[in-house]
Amino acid sequence: MTYALTDSPIGPLTLVGEDDALSGLYMHQGRHVPDAAAFGERDDAAHPEARRQLGEYFAGERRRFTVPLRARGSQFQRRVWAALAEIPYGQTCSYGELTARLGLAPQAVRAVAGANGRNPISIIVPCHRVLGADGRLTGYAGGVARKQFLLDLERPAAAREQLLF
Known part of the structure; x- marks a missing residue:
């Protein structure tokens, strides 16, 4: 290593x-x-x-990473991290929505949030795209200011695309 x-x-x-x-x-x-x-x-x-x-x-020139990844974690954590990788650039979801996407009961939201917070490959596996149920920035291991920076970096491109359709 x-x-x-x-x-x-x-x-x-x-x-x-x-x-x-x-x-x-x-x-x-x-x-x-x-x-x-x-x-x-x-x-x-x-x-x-x-x-x-x-x-x-x-630089705003890449939306998807193609670097080979080998994250270490439990089977459950790896499942959550794989779901994070499916959240499109410039979009967000709540912890509850992520839990539902995984086919889990609503009571599993804390476990999903915990796995999200333990994501070892931040940015590339976009855990910053997950928000609280009310849309607030919560639970980011890198700090809320960094989460806001990453979301702002992605948001202009997503907003421009919406104007085109």
Whole structure:
């Protein structure tokens, strides 16, 4: 495993991967960041494709990531993370809607929110697109200000598309 640090408009990002797949993307001072000792050897030239695609995303030129991913988590967590990846660029849903999309009972919303918060590959697996039931920004491991930044970055393109139809 190797990790690289890269700058972004929302602060330093740590990219962790093994072989050709990304297994972690962590924000500086975010919640649920593993100990750096688990990241392997530091190589800031590592993960060039992930760095390139993130640069395009932050420049407003990329809407979908194609970097191979290998997230580690329980079967339930991986199922939630797969559902997150299906939320289209520039769109949002609530934790309740995400729970329903997974075919789970409404009582599972806390478990879904917990798995969402433990997403190890933020931004690329877009956990920032999930909102509270009333539309409020809640529960983002990178902090609410970063969540707002990411949503604002995506929103202009989505609004422009709506005007075209």
